[in-house]
Amino acid sequence: MSSYRDNPDAIRALVQDERVHRDAYLSDEVFELEQRHFVTRTWSFLGHTSQVPAAGDYVAVELAGQPLLMVRQADGAVRVLHNRCAHKGTQLVTDAAGNAGRFFRCPYHAWTYQLDGAPLALPLKSGYEGTGLTQCASGRGLEALKHVVVYREFVFVRLADAGPDFDAYFGGVLDAIDNMVDRSPQGRLTVAGGVLRNIVHCNWKMYLENINDTVHPVSTHESAVQAARGLWQGHTDDEPKPMAMEQILPFGAGYDFFDRMGGRVYPNGHSVLGIHFSIHSGYAQLPEYEQALRDAHGAERAQQILERSPQNAVLFPSLAVKGSPQAIRVIRPLAADRTLIEAWSFRAEGAPELLFERAQSYNRLVFSPMSVVAHDDVHLFESIQRGLRSGTNEWVSLHRGFDAAELGRGTAETNGTNELLMRNQFRAWAQHLAAGMEGAP
Amino acid sequence: MTAASAFDPTVLADFVAHEAALLDAGRFDDWLALYTDDGRYWVPLAGAAQADPHSHQSLAFEDRLLLQLRVDRMKSPRAHSLRPRSRCQHVLQRSRIDAVDEAGCSATLSTPFVYIETRGDLQLTLAGTCRHQLVHTEAGWRMREKRVDLLDPDRAYPAIQLFI
Numbered sequence: 001m002s003s004y005r006d007n008p009d010a011i012r013a014l015v016q017d018e019r020v021h022r023d024a025y026l027s028d029e030v031f032e033l034e035q036r037h038f039v040t041r042t043w044s045f046l047g048h049t050s051q052v053p054a055a056g057d058y059v060a061v062e063l064a065g066q067p068l069l070m071v072r073q074a075d076g077a078v079r080v081l082h083n084r085c086a087h088k089g090t091q092l093v094t095d096a097a098g099n100a101g102r103f104f105r106c107p108y109h110a111w112t113y114q115l116d117g118a119p120l121a122l123p124l125k126s127g128y129e130g131t132g133l134t135q136c137a138s139g140r141g142l143e144a145l146k147h148v149v150v151y152r153e154f155v156f157v158r159l160a161d162a163g164p165d166f167d168a169y170f171g172g173v174l175d176a177i178d179n180m181v182d183r184s185p186q187g188r189l190t191v192a193g194g195v196l197r198n199i200v201h202c203n204w205k206m207y208l209e210n211i212n213d214t215v216h217p218v219s220t221h222e223s224a225v226q227a228a229r230g231l232w233q234g235h236t237d238d239e240p241k242p243m244a245m246e247q248i249l250p251f252g253a254g255y256d257f258f259d260r261m262g263g264r265v266y267p268n269g270h271s272v273l274g275i276h277f278s279i280h281s282g283y284a285q286l287p288e289y290e291q292a293l294r295d296a297h298g299a300e301r302a303q304q305i306l307e308r309s310p311q312n313a314v315l316f317p318s319l320a321v322k323g324s325p326q327a328i329r330v331i332r333p334l335a336a337d338r339t340l341i342e343a344w345s346f347r348a349e350g351a352p353e354l355l356f357e358r359a360q361s362y363n364r365l366v367f368s369p370m371s372v373v374a375h376d377d378v379h380l381f382e383s384i385q386r387g388l389r390s391g392t393n394e395w396v397s398l399h400r401g402f403d404a405a406e407l408g409r410g411t412a413e414t415n416g417t418n419e420l421l422m423r424n425q426f427r428a429w430a431q432h433l434a435a436g437m438e439g440a441p
Numbered sequence: 442m443t444a445a446s447a448f449d450p451t452v453l454a455d456f457v458a459h460e461a462a463l464l465d466a467g468r469f470d471d472w473l474a475l476y477t478d479d480g481r482y483w484v485p486l487a488g489a490a491q492a493d494p495h496s497h498q499s500l501a502f503e504d505r506l507l508l509q510l511r512v513d514r515m516k517s518p519r520a521h522s523l524r525p526r527s528r529c530q531h532v533l534q535r536s537r538i539d540a541v542d543e544a545g546c547s548a549t550l551s552t553p554f555v556y557i558e559t560r561g562d563l564q565l566t567l568a569g570t571c572r573h574q575l576v577h578t579e580a581g582w583r584m585r586e587k588r589v590d591l592l593d594p595d596r597a598y599p600a601i602q603l604f605i
Contacts, residue, residue, distance in 0.1 A: 193498040194486045194497055195595070196500070198597060226514075227513035227514040231506060231510055244507055368501065369598035370484065372510070375520075375600050380521060
């Protein structure tokens with residue numbers, strides 16, 4: 001195995017036009033480089049402002065191995081701080097969420113900080129006179145992230161100073177967030193009901209590429225789908241289904257369905273799968289709610305929102321969005337072979353409670369550690385993580401639908417089973433990782 | 442009218458122990474038969490603090506239809522995640538009887554437990570308290586609800602393949 005440190009060309013060589021080298025998934029060294037140069041350079045989803053409604057509210061999140069705090073300020077803004085006392089590195093808070101009151105106080109030596117991180121006070125102040133403390137980072141308070149963008153209450157951060165700006169990075173894929181937010185007649189979402197958290201022993205990129213894999217459900221989810229079909233036998237197609245059946249049965253759609261749903265790729269690894277329809281398109285309609293949306297947003301926009309229920313939009317590399325049901329997955333790499341997957345549900349303010357029930361029900365059926373759908377996915381991801389180590393074939397095939405004309409095309413539409421959506425992720429991954437290693441602006 | 446002997450604490454605790462033993466033996470059809478038609482299996486995401494299954498998420502909240510789906514899937518040769526097969530062991534503390542309603546033919550029990558699930562070389566240990574809502578029918582005691590309050594329900598978990 002070659003060394004990747006200080007060798008951006010070796011990183012680029014891991015991604016061929018239609019194949020990815022196994023080291024991208026298996027190598028601890030590549031993972032460390034990703035944490036330092038890729039996650040920091042690109043824009044990651046950190047949280048939603050509804051998690052911190054009141055001044056002093058915070059949530060603790062770890063990104064690229066660094067503990068961070070998303071904090072609501074007294075003036076209503078949301079800031080992100082490094083959760084590290086300027087003195088010796090103690091974490092200011094160790095609860096996952098809470099309220100800091102009017103300031104943070106380090107439990108170790110009682111150094112205090114304003115909610116924006118500015119230094120407030122410390123004991124034995126006279127002992128620091130003439131020591132140079134105020135001239136160095138230790139005297140400047142809690143480090144605040146400089147690159148934080150709140151897009152329709154979704155908080156994104158870029159840890160490094162170098163890297164693309166927010167709008168240039170995400171571009172048109174931000175429509176996926178608009179689509180979900182505008183499902184609220186008031187244009188406002190609230191995170192609700194808690195977060196399902198899964199540890200999967202696979203590389204994070206494997207999980208992320210599967211979000212765009214439309215060819216696996218037929219074989220991967222056969223057992224769950226067959227069991228559901230068996231139980232629903234004898235019912236007619238137009239009979240109203242229990243919500244769980246409405247959500248599980250479409251997993252049994254065939255290759256043709258998934259191919260026709262179509263997909264779109266954007267620069268920087270982003271994608272929307274199911275641009276024409278998806279397994280979420282058949283949920284029962286709600287005439288009163290649809291009228292409320294027309295009243296709030298106008299007929300044209302309401303129509304646009306409702307006719308569009310993509311399978312998944314990926315805001316590479318940390319977020320997968322389902323506008324309907326109002327659910328997101330957050331992808332947090334922990335190690336080369338360990339990934340935290342969170343499933344969050346949203347309540348759309350002003351929309352019927354049924355939509356929130358759909359979000360919770362879908363997440364529970366498909367993304368809970370107890371989900372029989374996820375069980376087969378997770379088993380196979382963990383199986384790949386082992387299987388890939390074997391033999392002289394060092395490559396993962398992403399050939400399906402490859403066409404040399406796709407290279408450098410930018411935004412493009414394709415059929416739903418084309419592995420272009422995955423190739424697009426890996427091309428962006430190699431590009432940004434190598435650029436980060438080179439210290440490119 | 443249910444005979445008073447049915448409410449004997451030993452009879453009630455034996456039901457809970459039998460229920461866990463069926464799961465440990467992998468006798469899932471027999472286990473399902475212990476439920477009433479409107480029975481449900483519930484693992485709230487907020488554990489004992491959770492008031493209801495709707496305002497907050499659950500790791501599992503399943504009626505007979507979904508439980509049957511889970512059990513039927515396990516019989517499929519294409520249930521990939523069950524290769525190798527998972528096994529489980531419930532270690533129960535003595536059940537406490539929280540309420541009995543002889544007129545309503547019902548009883549509620551709390552049973553602290555340790556649950557171990559193994560798969561290949563891996564082992565997962567969970568702890569918590571099961572809460573059984575039982576009703577007495579012509580066929581004997583049945584579960585209207587089995588609620589599993591985990592000690593640390595919102596932790597990040599690997600796959601939990603069987604029934605806690």
